Amino acid sequence: MNRRNFLGILPAIPSINHLEFAKPPGPMVISTWDFGKVANNQSWKVLSAGGSSLDAVEKGINIIEEDENNQTVGIGGLPDREGHVTLDACIMDHESNCGSVMGLENIVNVISVARKVMEKTPHVILVGDGALQFAVDQGFKKVNLLTPKSEKAWREWLKTSKYEPKMNIENQLYKKDPMPGGPDNHDTIGLIAMDAKGNISGGCSTSGMAYKMRGRVGDSPVIGAGLFVDNEVGAATSTGVGEEVIRCVGSHLVVELMRQGYTPEDACKEAVMRIVKKSPAKSKNIQVGFLALNRKGEYGAYALQKGFSYAVKTSNADIVIPGKYYYQ
């Protein structure tokens, strides 16, 4: 016990020695939901060629952003209640550099814009029109993100205009006829990669809550909430109802718990329990999931509800794992 603990002034600052290792366990990549498998395989092309975790994160997320069938990320994302598709994304590297865009319209690869914010500006966050102007200046092409399929779903929703974030009871994304605005109306791609050097980066990209209020931003582009990386410890990301994740600064919380010695799964579980404790009634009817990786290459996840899944890719695994959950 050191002097500070003895005096009862501050809690012990935990040693991180337990997370030290001789040889990096990477490369590896983990990401949220079943569709993470597609992202992981794209990331793997970078990692297996000796590329950086940052490049792996960007490329892995790009492929999901470009998938029109995915109605929660990138082109084809479900719009806000006024019919605008507004995208949020953030990225963070092993040196704690980070970049974020919020409420960005008409650009598909918003994770790449977030990376440009990180690398080309003195800022961390750009929003709305300013983010769009920056993206165009950087050479990104403007496109209409509202696909016929998402427009049809939005017009259907307009008939009742009932705003009701649903639970992700099961992953509907790659089903033949996903419910318009149904259970998958608040998914996110959160992806964490470790490269051969053991450096960890992460990223998050989403169209946010389907039929959200104009201007609403969730956890995904908020560093510390939807994503956090500390190369000394590990990284975490989240998916689900972002308002609840922001309230507990979820991904930062998970990383700090891992610093204290929690396993990735236990750290994710503790973050979920904070949400249950703070919002006992609401938490029964919403989904939030956390996913984490530590420097030893251990990973884990935990969610409020059944239905959350995550994908893992290493040199000898390419799998989707059902996440453990609190409400049985």
Ligand code: GLY
């Ligand atoms: N987790 C995505 C959102 O709440 O916007």
